[in-house]
Amino acid sequence: MSQRLTGSLLGLALATGATVATVAIGSPSSAADPEPFVVVGTSDVFDSFLTQTVLEPGFEKAYPQYDFQYVSRGTGAAITYAQAGTADAMIVHAAALENQFVAAGYSDEEYGRAIFWGDYVLLGPADDPAGVLASAPHDIAGAFARIAAAGAAGTANFVSRGGTPGTTVQEHAIWALTTGTTTCTVSAANGGGASPSTSTGSCANPIALPSWYHATGLTQGPNILNGDVCNYDGGGCYVFTDRGTYNYRASKGQITRLGIVTRDNDAAAPGGVPLLINSFHAYALSPEKFADSPNVDINNEAALLFLDWVTSPETQQAIGAYLNESADPPFLPSAAPSLTLDDPLPTTVKAGERISVGATLANVTPGTPALDGVLVKLLATPPGDPTGAPVLVSAGTTDGEGHVTIGYRPQADATYTLDVGPITKVEDATLDPVFGDLLAPTSLTIGQVEVQGRLQDVARSISGGRLTLTGVLAPVVPAGDTGQLVLLAAQGQRELKPVGTQVVRAGAKKFDVTVRLGAGTWRYRLQYVNVGVIRTAQTSVRSVTLS
Template structure:
């Protein structure tokens, strides 16, 4: 396929804007990253329509800034974007139906360049995106390279502006907070125009106004004076175009920013969020029809284990691995659960609840719940114990099990989290509830301790302490005995019931006169592993 044909093909498949939804349609406007990477066509649209066969999903592909503007006009019922410094304004203005957007997946940005690398990026900046930008700017000023940007306010350009802000020796103007902040190459310093597309850029900086895929293809063609085109893009779009053999010159020259590089190892993280549009913003406007039901169904499906797995499997077999990684829910990591507990002891489970997106704050104050099946007689709740994560996202559940049972899951509910308190307004998101299987059968072993024991008037009398106490169903205290001097094993004599809620029992057992070896056993079948006291000698008179 020729370069021009590929650009035309990508442009041709982009759907036209929908003005309203009815009960059978859902218009989702969003970043071109997920469209030009073919994720929408391969995973999102067919997956959602299979889950909700009565709804047709129409995806409108735009840059993040333009997508937000489109959504704020009431032309879509849901939104997918990836620029926190624009999303926070969308939320603050009341356009989100929920408090924040839903975390759905994340990926990474990469810098593409030609094999001859006229800027010398590959020499020392394979993992230093700021250094790479500086080298391209220097080579561009010398007439040997071009930087091909989408321009405007797509999420990719917003992140590009954040990187330019970290550079030294490059003349830039300051991008307004309304346009996502940062700086961009300019022929003059100071504030950029409020319409960022009107900024006066140097001759080596090409702002195309294209969506992600066509912009990469444009850079591959590199029909600019001096040649040597570099382009900043998401890895998903690059991998898809590469798989379709739509690129002939470009390859990755910088990726995975090093921890020691400016911006740190999270500078190239690319997080995506999804929103349902708030219909209250358009109350009384008959020209706007938001399909809120379908929008919330879309969010529910996109954050479901099924959809998350499908996203993670997309292009997973490529040499670079999957470009989109599920992040709708946190990960719960735990220590092993002990298999045995003795005499009223406790089990302790430690672990962490962690947002999988690199660079996100620790998940503090999150309630963690230990659950299992209702297998014990008389049990009424499958919640056994809870804990709350500390400032580092760690938790410790200490629990005294009262009977043998399986502990199947640890779970957390939905989490609302401020991810970037430095933005004004602050940027937050919603993480979905999650459950992790932690199957383990814990056998609880009882303990019986003799607290008093006498032999008198044809019986043994006394009391015992029982650990754990009797729960779920009544227990039994059994006497085993054998005469002193006989070779016979201890044999069962009699038993007494122990009521629920009791952790001790007084007893009187009849025995013939003589000297006896006695032992007491604590039995609660189906609840505890039986326990036996030590063997004691008593004379019955």
């Protein structure tokens, strides 16, 4: 963003209660001052301290010319903030709202980039008046129904953030799957789903909430603390939240009464496994969308650098390592798909033999559709030249389950890699507009295969003191290279030694070797040599008598 917007950015943040990680005010920056780069986004990544621990310091270290500033908002409010032209990039987690942002032309790219995923959890008190932990530890819709029943009986409360944060949008999707609870229908513009209400039909504005349901309007961390204090009649507060924020706040001793009572929705439960999956995407704002707004200057260069940085393997690893002391990380990398090999490659094949490479390409975020129709390339690199450019030798396209089979006849020793370029994928076609995302390229080194050379159809002829050998060799010598035919011979039981060589030019398929030997009986063997390209081929030892 341009420096001229910094003052209005601060004023807007203070007026709305937004959290700004770093704010620069004052005169325009000098050449030595970092340039402001503003990211507006979900409070999940801020209240969990992922922003302060990984994103902000990591990006500023990689690009010290920028001052990373994060404005913490719920997803719906973050989108509104971005659409005002007061941010350069955005991190959000509500597909039913992101699709509208993209359709309106605010994204610089076709869709947002997948950056990481986590999970939602339900927190409850130790006495668990709704009996969630015992009856619905892996059934979030069932847990909500039990809380609603206990709330109606005056023994439980549900503490929601309200509004349109990504967490509330997902909460509404869950309420739509519950039974026995009076709900109203949330509009598609607000993410869809349902909300507890005293009346049915379309939700009013504001929603007529039952007495046991509380919409605080807080960001993620403060909302958990509100439920932990539970200053509501009847007590027994439950909070639906992301596990990253809960883990961080609990690790700091800030949460003393609440613990996880439901997580990891069972596949057989309503909504299945995806119902508690929390998927995050990052967007660069489109400068073209604000072409007619002279007071808006989107820092598109910084935004695209950030998208490339946050989806890089190094940053993805750092995200996955955050809060991972118990090998149960709350944020898992999702920028690139997984690529797994069906079976190991053979270490050696005979020249002319075909190898079959089977692999599966999959989006690592649970609940996403198969990656079908994706081109997977098979690349080869000579083992003696690991820094050389890989060469495309074959390719295949994934089927409806993301599986691909690639056939190839190796012509030389090589290390093989499967390579997949950037992927554009519609992840939810049931939404209108559809929701899609961008996945980063990925590759997988699958092993080294050596090619055993072959000498076939070897025939000999004798003329005077000359021995002539003809036949077919495989594989052919690669372009730009040469091989050698070496005839080893000896009389009696002496050691076979080279008695003649012949250069094999690139592309040659047949050979014709003639060597003059003295009179007598000779033992001989022919070799096809191309060091670093194939395993040496050789005939068996044979005998010939020359006059």
